[in-house]
Amino acid sequence: MYLNGDLYLRDTAAEGRTVLVTQPAPGVRVLTMNRPERLNALSAEMIRDLHHALDEVTADEACRVVVLTGAGRGFCAGLDLFSMPGKRAGEADASPQARLHTQQAIAALVPRLRNLAQPVIAAVNGPAAGGGFGLALAADIRVAATSARFNAAFVRIGLSGCDIGVSWLLPRLIGAGRSHELLLTGRLVDAAEAERLGLVSRVVPDGETLDAALEIAAQITANSPMGVWMTKEVAWSQLEVGSLQAGIDLENRTQIMTAFTRDHTEQISAFREKRPPTYTNG
Incomplete structure (x- = not known):
């Protein structure tokens, strides 16, 4: 399937896919969320493409490590509120059924990442908000650029701060007290604070998150x-x-x-x- 990582990246980009797939090293697959003009906000197409990419990872025994990152200056800004998945043409709003299907599809990405046999490294190259925050938390390891920002944005858009597994994952990473504060306020956490809280394992200069993730991936693939x-x-x-x-x-x-x-x-x-x-x- 992969003749060359760079070639495959060009092929998927030419197809206009919202998730680009590359193989920069043997056994290492990079999934790049590719809506940089929207800070990689989750559209219906991107949700489908992420599930499809994870299907391919699950079926590929040669894949040893997955790196999840974003194109451009953002990791993932969460659900795209300007292009609400599940909303049909001509409708003022999506139906409850369509909204539930969308909710389930987004939320299902979190246990899918957790249940992969392969470790997942989130290379957080910029803002990770809402659903993007959830995807980062579902990874096994997180590395962040100095420009990375994290927040559980749900409460700031009139929803419960507890969504898509974040309220289960976050307290297990940083403790209940700190987790409750972030969920209730929805405030932004910069990269330096994220490292202090234990939310990320390391912070690297902008432009170096993928290299850092690939370094960790190489250490993992050295094991059985x-x-x-x-x-x-x-x-x-x-x-x-x-x-x-x-x-x-x-x-x-x-x-x-x-x-x-x-x-x-x-x-x-x-x-x-x-x-x-x-x-x-x-």
Whole structure:
């Protein structure tokens, strides 16, 4: 499917797709939200294209890491209020049924990112608001440009501040007290504060977020596919496990299962022989 990452980027751009797909390194797929004139606000087409791109990731065993970013100077400004998905031509407003379908389609992106076997790195190159904030939170790792800004914008447009999983994810990242403040005020958090809060793992100069994400991706792909998959799955599951012992029981079973993979044996052999491992995902 990918002859060359740059070639594929040109092809998808020529088709006018709202999500560009590139492969800058073996096993690394970059999904770029591509409505820069709207700060990559979520249109109906972009929501569909994101789901389609994630379908392709799920089906591609060669894909090891996903990087999610935005074109231009923004990551994602949330739902496009000037082009409301679900609104039909000639209608003053979308029907309740259409709005619910749209809500479900947007919200479904969050567990889809969380449930991917591949780790997701959000390269937040600018504003991440509302739904864009939710997409960033659903990633496993977040790196931010100095110009990045975050906010749970829902309460500022007359809606509940709790939407698309943000009120579940945010307190688990930064604590309930700080999360409640951000949800109730909808205020902007700049990159420096986001790093202090633990919302992002690092802040880099503008224009370097993708490079930083690819550096992390390379460190991840140096590990075995099964080991990375199980690490992501167990780490997320631990956020819902009710006790230390239940968490340890989950870890114990996962460790025994991964110990019987061929890649585990290869990784040990490569370490002893002081050479890079060759993984077969077996």
